[in-house]
Structure formats: structure tokens, C-alpha cells
Amino acid sequence: MTIVKLGYVAMSVHLQNCSPSQTMTFRQFSGLKDREAAIRKLERIANSNLENCLRLLIHNAANDIHFFRFSSKLIPLANHEELSDWKYMRPLKENLKKIAEYLKEHPMRVDFHPDHFVLLNTKDTDTLNMSIKTLAMHEALLKGMEVDQEHRCVLHVGGAYDDKEKALEQFIHNWGHIPNSIQRMIMLENDDKTFSLDDTLYLCEKLGIPLVFDYHHHLVNYQYEDWTTNWERVVSTWHYSKLPIKMHISSPKSEKDFRAHADYIDPDMFLEFLNKIKGSVPEIHCMIEAKKKDDALFMLSKALKEREGINFIDQSTFEI
DNA sequence: GCCAGTCAAGTCCCG
DNA sequence: CGGGACTTGACTGGC
16 A cells, blocks of 8 residues: 655746746846845845745645745846845845744645756756755755755756766765755655656765655656666665655657646556555655646646545545 | 747757 | 757746
8 A cells, every 4th residue: 555645836826926936037127226125125025926836836725735935036136147236035034934834733744846056966066056056045945934944956967968877976076075965855856858767766875865756757758668677676775865756747748749748647647657566655645737736736636536546535645 | 819939948869 | 060959937028
């Protein structure tokens, strides 16, 4: 028996005017004559994003959703070099505290997926420093939300830079220069272009990093098609985490556009996967990466309720 | 009120 | 070696 919990990403298609990713571009910022007023505007946007995050958490709790990925665009221009003097955390304190209080009353697994410009295997020190800075922002947000920072940021391995083997070794080299408090936030995901499950496992086992298996990515980028022989290794990378294993699920948009994410999750594909891993872990958390966000979660849950051998505990939790 | 175009980042691909 | 595509949601400007 395995408990499965479903989660979704960043925003809800059911809540109106509830974007947690409102923004201001640097061009817009530069166009404003009063720099102080422009910074106040950035702060208003960031606070509005956090207020919307709280609305999303309330929506989640009301719908028995216990697993959620925050947007990584909560603070516009937070790491822009022209704004290095901006102390952006101070004005967010109260709204972060509200999230912290809410999460205490309604326990939920929350995490982040910083965008693909966070690169830990780059040789460029500016890019590496910017990446660390961006991760430090995520760390500060988690601290403000009073969430234990361990294993809360999913990253891809990074660029291939013409030589995948060297790029993997560069990751290991750079890892030694990354502050420990940031190392412990990281999980690594197999990607759809360069670093396969086998590549990612190599790093995760060597560095003690939990591996987030993305089934859809594996279907378009693998070294050995049969992932099941590696499954126990994936499970083992979670041995030192306090959190249950997590993975990503999405369905191909079409045969022609196989890499792109579909609006919804194909329940057959998902069940086929679950049937291969059931019993291997007591609990698994599955992050739904679909265009229709929480609606994809609800539809998947509805479809699975009609299948045999699945025992639903609540809207987003079932036993298989 | 809708549609096309713009924005931001680093890598990768094409010419 | 330079410029455009990639990706994503938000936002702007034109009609």
C-alpha cells in the first residue's frame, strides 16, 4: 500500500485575480523618475503576491490539498543588479508571518522551483553568484514563512556546455562552493533535454541530494528507457530527507508536441506509473504540472475515483 | 475586451 | 560570432 498525495503549481484557475506572480519589468522600473516611489511600487506588488499566496493556501485547505509549489516570481526584480541596495525582505515581514501562522494551523508541504536561470554547474562566476543570490532569496522567503528549508527547492542540473560529462563534474566542483544552508534546500530533477535520470542519479548519490523524478521528462530524455531498474536508487536518495519522496507528473500536449505540457493529466498514464511503484514507498507526493493547474488536480482525482483498487481518503489523497 | 507583441533570464541552435 | 528561439505568465498597446 502506498499513500499518494497530489499537489499543483503556483496558481489556481478557480480563483479570480489571484496571481502570485504579478511583476514589474526593469524597463518599466527604469522609466519611473522617482526611484523611491518605484521601489515602493515593487514592494506593493510583492506584498500583493504574498496576499494572493495566502488566498491560494486557504483555497488549498478548503479543498483538501496538502501539497503546493509557490511561484518563484513573488518579488519582482529582487535580484536585479541595479537594485542591490533594496532591502526587499523587511516590508514583506508581516505578510510572510501571516502565511507562517496559516501553515501552522493547516499543515501543507510547500516548496519552490526556481526558474531555469538558476544554474549551479556554470563556469561563469557571475552566473553562479546570481544563482546563489536567487536561492538565498528563496531561503529568506522560507524562513519568513517559518518553513524548514530542507529540500524545498527543485532545480535542474543545468547546462551541457558542449560536454555533458564535464558539466556534471563542474556541478560537483561548484557544489563545494555553495553555502551549506543553500545546499540543504536543493532537490534535483531529471530534465527533458540534457541530464537524464541516470545522469541526475549520479549527482544525487554522490552529493546526497534527493532526486525528483519527472516521468514526462524521462519519456523524452533517457539513457535507458526502463526507469524501474533505477527506482530503488531514486527512493534511496530520499533516505536522508524528513520529507516523503516527491515526483512530477505531466502529460504530453500531443504526439507532435510531445515535450509540451497538456492542459490535464492522462489518468491511464498516471495509473500505469503508480502500479509500477505501489508498495515501494509508504507515501509519495505527486506534483501535477498541467496548464489547468488545480483544475487538472480535481479532474484527475475525479477520474481516479471511478477506478478499481483506489481508496480515496480525501479530495487529493488516496491509497493504492 | 480581445489579440498581438513585449518583457526577463542563460543556453543553445542556426547561419 | 551574432542574433533569434526557447519558455512562461504578466502586462501593454492597438483597434
